[in-house]
Structure formats: structure tokens, C-alpha cells
Amino acid sequence: MPFDLPYLPYSKDELEPHLSTRTLEFHHGKHHQAYVTNLNNLIKDTPFADKTLEAIIQETANDESNTAIFNNAAQVWNHTFFWNSMKPAGGGQPPEAVEKTLTSAFGSVDGFKEQFKKAGVGQFGSGWVWLVEDAGELKIIKTANAMTPLAMGMKALLTCDVWEHAYYLDYQNRRPDFIQVFLDNLVNWEFVAANLS
Numbered sequence: 001m002p003f004d005l006p007y008l009p010y011s012k013d014e015l016e017p018h019l020s021t022r023t024l025e026f027h028h029g030k031h032h033q034a035y036v037t038n039l040n041n042l043i044k045d046t047p048f049a050d051k052t053l054e055a056i057i058q059e060t061a062n063d064e065s066n067t068a069i070f071n072n073a074a075q076v077w078n079h080t081f082f083w084n085s086m087k088p089a090g091g092g093q094p095p096e097a098v099e100k101t102l103t104s105a106f107g108s109v110d111g112f113k114e115q116f117k118k119a120g121v122g123q124f125g126s127g128w129v130w131l132v133e134d135a136g137e138l139k140i141i142k143t144a145n146a147m148t149p150l151a152m153g154m155k156a157l158l159t160c161d162v163w164e165h166a167y168y169l170d171y172q173n174r175r176p177d178f179i180q181v182f183l184d185n186l187v188n189w190e191f192v193a194a195n196l197s
């Protein structure tokens with residue numbers, strides 16, 4: 001079965017004024033859709049055609065002959081995870097369980113935000129910043145291009161897309177501002193809580 005573009009978990013105008021309808025139209029409707037279309041074309045009539053997205057990502061991750069399949073499959077997965085990492089009127093104080101976990105790993109919620117922002121700003125070129133669980137330990141990592149914790153034996157808990165296409169229409173070159181708004185006004189803490197449990 002070919003893959004479908006997943007629906008957004010909110011309408012395209014609901015993240016206003018922090019992310020514009022126009023950004024969502026391009027980012028979900030054009031960029032995410034293109035990864036889905038490319039993946040379907042690449043796996044057609046191959047042994048990957050019957051596999052789950054997760055299996056395709058894990059099986060192509062370190063295989064140079066399948067780089068294009070990996071890149072598109074991982075980008076499909078990463079973007080779906082990113083849409084779920086945000087919600088309308090997000091941000092604010094995390095639920096108690098998340099607050100405790102972040103405080104024990106990073107000193108405080110603000111300490112977590114500071115390190116997450118620093119990692120996202122520090123990703124040279126296109127990529128992603130993640131909160132992950134790695135062998136029971138919470139970590140902040142950045143990945144280049146399509147690379148995903150799913151291919152690194154880690155469990156993703158939260159992500160922010162730091163490719164320019166994620167923020168350029170609204171924030172131009174101001175990636176630090178975008179990540180700050182993501183953390184203060186968009187982050188879906190309930191999604192983090194669900195991933196933690």
C-alpha cells in the first residue's frame with residue numbers, strides 16, 4: 001500500500017500568529033507531501049513496498065544504495081512527529097510528570113529550553129533538534145538533513161524542524177526566534193508526556 005500524507009492534528013490556521021497558514025500550506029501541503037510522493041515512487045515494485053515506514057527507515061539507515069529511500073522515508077516520519085510536537089495554544093508550563101523529568105535531566109524546564117534552543121541554533125544547515133530517550137537517559141540531540149533518532153536506537157520524545165522551509169516565510173533567517181516561539185507557544189507537552197510513559 002502506498003503511503004498517504006497524514007492529516008495535520010489541527011487546521012492550518014490554528015498555529016497563528018506563531019506559524020502562519022501560508023507556512024503550514026507549504027510545509028505540510030508541499031514539502032511533506034513531496035516526501036510522501038517521492039517515497040511511494042521509490043519503493044514501487046521493490047521489497048520495501050509492503051513494509052511499514054518504521055521498518056523502511058531502520059532497514060535503509062546505513063545502506064548507501066538506498067539513501068534516497070531512507071531520506072524520503074525518514075522525512076515523512078520526522079514531519080509527522082513534528083506536527084504532533086505542536087498544538088494550538090501550546091507551550092506554557094509542562095504537566096507535572098514532564099516538569100519533574102526535565103528538571104532532573106536538565107536542572108529545570110528553562111534549562112531544558114535553553115539547551116534545546118542552543119542545539120537547534122547550532123545545527124549547521126538543514127536538520128532537526130530532538131529531545132530523546134537513549135538507554136533510559138534523556139538527551140537533547142541534533143540531526144542533519146533527514147537523520148532521525150528512530151535510526152539511531154533512540155526514542156524520540158519531541159522535535160523541532162530547523163530546515164529553513166520550517167520558518168523562513170515567518171521568521172526569515174531568525175532561527176533562534178522560531179525555536180523560542182516553538183518552545184514558548186507551540187510545544188505540545190501532552191505529546192511529550194505520552195511519549196515518556
Ligand SMILES: [Fe+2]
Pocket residue numbers: 027031079161163165166
Ligand atoms: Fe520540514
